[in-house]
Amino acid sequence: MLLIASDAHRAHDPADEVEAGHRRPMHETPDRVDRIRAALDATGTHRWLDPDDHGRAPIDAVHDPAMVDFLETAWAEWTTAAGVDDAVPDVFLHPGLRAGMGPARAPATPLGRLGFWCFETTTPIVAGTYGAARAAVDLALTATDRVLVGERFAYALCRPPGHHAGRSVFGGYCFFNNAAIAAQHAVARGIDRVAVLDVDYHHGNGTQQIFYERADVFYASLHGDPDRAYPFFTGHGDETGAGAGAGTNLNLPLGVGCDDGDFVATLDRALEAIDGFGAEIVIVSLGLDPYRDDPICDLAVTTDGFRACGARVAALDRPTIVVQEGGYATDMLGSNVAAWLAGLETASGQR
Amino acid sequence: MLLIASDAHRAHDPADEVEAGHRRPMHETPDRVDRIRAALDATGTHRWLDPDDHGRAPIDAVHDPAMVDFLETAWAEWTTAAGVDDAVPDVFLHPGLRAGMGPARAPATPLGRLGFWCFETTTPIVAGTYGAARAAVDLALTATDRVLVGERFAYALCRPPGHHAGRSVFGGYCFFNNAAIAAQHAVARGIDRVAVLDVDYHHGNGTQQIFYERADVFYASLHGDPDRAYPFFTGHGDETGAGAGAGTNLNLPLGVGCDDGDFVATLDRALEAIDGFGAEIVIVSLGLDPYRDDPICDLAVTTDGFRACGARVAALDRPTIVVQEGGYATDMLGSNVAAWLAGLETASGQR
Numbered sequence: 001m002l003l004i005a006s007d008a009h010r011a012h013d014p015a016d017e018v019e020a021g022h023r024r025p026m027h028e029t030p031d032r033v034d035r036i037r038a039a040l041d042a043t044g045t046h047r048w049l050d051p052d053d054h055g056r057a058p059i060d061a062v063h064d065p066a067m068v069d070f071l072e073t074a075w076a077e078w079t080t081a082a083g084v085d086d087a088v089p090d091v092f093l094h095p096g097l098r099a100g101m102g103p104a105r106a107p108a109t110p111l112g113r114l115g116f117w118c119f120e121t122t123t124p125i126v127a128g129t130y131g132a133a134r135a136a137v138d139l140a141l142t143a144t145d146r147v148l149v150g151e152r153f154a155y156a157l158c159r160p161p162g163h164h165a166g167r168s169v170f171g172g173y174c175f176f177n178n179a180a181i182a183a184q185h186a187v188a189r190g191i192d193r194v195a196v197l198d199v200d201y202h203h204g205n206g207t208q209q210i211f212y213e214r215a216d217v218f219y220a221s222l223h224g225d226p227d228r229a230y231p232f233f234t235g236h237g238d239e240t241g242a243g244a245g246a247g248t249n250l251n252l253p254l255g256v257g258c259d260d261g262d263f264v265a266t267l268d269r270a271l272e273a274i275d276g277f278g279a280e281i282v283i284v285s286l287g288l289d290p291y292r293d294d295p296i297c298d299l300a301v302t303t304d305g306f307r308a309c310g311a312r313v314a315a316l317d318r319p320t321i322v323v324q325e326g327g328y329a330t331d332m333l334g335s336n337v338a339a340w341l342a343g344l345e346t347a348s349g350q351r
Numbered sequence: 352m353l354l355i356a357s358d359a360h361r362a363h364d365p366a367d368e369v370e371a372g373h374r375r376p377m378h379e380t381p382d383r384v385d386r387i388r389a390a391l392d393a394t395g396t397h398r399w400l401d402p403d404d405h406g407r408a409p410i411d412a413v414h415d416p417a418m419v420d421f422l423e424t425a426w427a428e429w430t431t432a433a434g435v436d437d438a439v440p441d442v443f444l445h446p447g448l449r450a451g452m453g454p455a456r457a458p459a460t461p462l463g464r465l466g467f468w469c470f471e472t473t474t475p476i477v478a479g480t481y482g483a484a485r486a487a488v489d490l491a492l493t494a495t496d497r498v499l500v501g502e503r504f505a506y507a508l509c510r511p512p513g514h515h516a517g518r519s520v521f522g523g524y525c526f527f528n529n530a531a532i533a534a535q536h537a538v539a540r541g542i543d544r545v546a547v548l549d550v551d552y553h554h555g556n557g558t559q560q561i562f563y564e565r566a567d568v569f570y571a572s573l574h575g576d577p578d579r580a581y582p583f584f585t586g587h588g589d590e591t592g593a594g595a596g597a598g599t600n601l602n603l604p605l606g607v608g609c610d611d612g613d614f615v616a617t618l619d620r621a622l623e624a625i626d627g628f629g630a631e632i633v634i635v636s637l638g639l640d641p642y643r644d645d646p647i648c649d650l651a652v653t654t655d656g657f658r659a660c661g662a663r664v665a666a667l668d669r670p671t672i673v674v675q676e677g678g679y680a681t682d683m684l685g686s687n688v689a690a691w692l693a694g695l696e697t698a699s700g701q702r
Contacts, residue, residue, distance in 0.1 A: 021439030088372030094470035096520025112583030169447025232463030
């Protein structure tokens with residue numbers, strides 16, 4: 001399989017995240033990429049490709065350009081105003097603040113601007129964040145380009161991940177929505193119907209929000225029920241799209257301890273819907289955090305289960321771009337990605 | 352002057368607040384009340400009164416009862432789910448999460464519920480928070496009752512403060528909006544026109560939001576310009592009210608280093624507007640954080656300046672309830688409150 005990766009992600013390496021007001025070691029680390037690359041190299045069956053630079057335009061096509069501007073300059077503003085530490089917000093643009101008052105404007109102060117664009121405290125910005133986030137987008141776009149010119153599958157080893165970033169908000173370890181930008185890129189290149197299949201443990205609130213009113217991009221997600229699972233405020237089964245996008249959003253919330261059988265059966269529901277939508281290509285937001293030993297999640301999927309999932313996606317028989325999202329059981333992360341991709345290409349008979 | 356206070360606030364005593372992802376000692380401490388009481392006792396001119404219990408109904412008249420329910424049970428839920436630490440949110444209901452999707456519902460999980468109702472990380476909930484917040488409301492309501500039956504002035508030594516709490520959101524050291532609940536109580540008792548005058552350094556986003564579309568409550572605020580000052584997302588001069596409340600909201604943002612002369616001149620503009628509105632009673636949200644040595648603010652008002660402010664409010668010649676809000680230069684907090692109240696009663700000729 002064709003794999004797209006680069007070392008640019010290493011520049012985004014915050015030491016800590018802030019969980020319920022306490023600093024803890026960051027779960028989303030550069031080591032995750034090393035583990036995945038090592039496991040995929042060990043298979044001996046993959047080809048690595050460097051990404052192409054796509055510039056900022058594909059990002060601005062999906063995100064508010066003012067948010068992209070903010071992320072480009074946030075670190076320089078922060079170090080000037082607040083010292084040399086990581087940039088973590090403490091006050092947030094909650095809708096209760098301006099209920100009845102109309103939209104807010106971004107303040108001048110870096111701390112206020114952080115909370116204007118960000119929704120949580122586990123996504124620190126450091127010196128290398130913007131460059132790494134830009135590079136992750138290029139991986140997803142390069143994978144998309146290759147599939148658009150005939151490659152059956154391509155895998156983009158994106159880091160930082162993307163699916164929590166919405167049009168005008170970032171967080172959840174995510175800055176730019178790699179999968180959504182890839183989907184929009186495919187539409188811009190003439191694909192009429194794109195499906196994003198999100199199998200990360202966490203609901204891809206950003207992808208859902210970006211395409212919620214769009215008829216040309218179908219979003220289907222398996223995830224921990226938002227009643228208990230981060231990011232809490234999206235991912236319910238009754239969020240089915242709106243306006244032109246009515247019926248193009250499918251949320252499949254999962255209970256605690258969901259095992260391989262339940263997970264694959266639920267995946268089949270998503271695949272059936274994607275098939276019914278008539279997707280011409282599929283973009284998979286691949287999280288391995290449904291894994292039974294993931295330190296921050298509560299499902300029970302095994303490595304064999306991930307292999308089965310890849311095989312089911314292959315049976316959909318659509319050109320497929322796989323974009324890396326989460327997965328924090330670092331020891332098994334590489335094996336789990338390798339199993340998922342092996343399921344995908346073995347079932348399709350392709351190497 | 353009639354002063355209303357109690358010791359119930361002591362039960363709300365978090366050790367830390369979380370500023371930009373770092374734990375720092377809490378600025379909003381029980382010691383603040385001790386300093387104020389000692390300074391007022393030292394004047395020998397004041398009478399202390401215990402509060403009356405007003406129950407929950409006046410709170411539910413201003414805040415979403417579901418938020419009051421949450422605050423009542425938050426600590427018990429938190430200690431069951433997350434341990435015995437203080438309750439600090441890390442993920443927040445940012446409007447970007449559900450843009451185009453309609454309102455959110457509260458999740459079941461305590462961490463998610465915290466960020467559903469709270470907008471920031473410097474307002475920890477501890478075991479005694481709810482009781483203290485309830486008691487602070489009773490102080491403001493008791494002061495209001497006494498003024499409604501003929502007292503010229505009354506001062507409620509509220510802690511925790513209130514003016515950052517909106518109908519469906521809390522934060523900024525605030526849980527229930529003591530001043531707004533007092534204003535609504537006055538309206539319920541037959542006062543047709545109430546003014547809330549907010550002289551805290553920070554914009555009273557909660558009070559503004561609660562009355563933004565109301566014709567019967569005028570809100571005027573002097574505060575650090577939101578372009579640089581917490582809470583950043585409200586407090587602009589062009590926020591003038593909406594619907595039936597059009598024209599009943601007056602924001603007067605202040606520049607860095609604003610001194611006594613500028614501050615009093617700006618206060619005069621607020622008082623002129625309140626006079627023009629025809630307020631029958633005035634509720635003052637009294638923050639002493641415009642003080643020149645306040646550790647978290649950037650204005651330059653002096654103790655003499657606060658005395659002058661009290662005198663200007665007395666000249667408005669309306670029955671006046673003074674509700675304590677912020678002020679973090681603890682050494683001078685008592686003297687500054689005493690000076691403000693001395694200005695008020697000396698100018699009116701009342702003891």
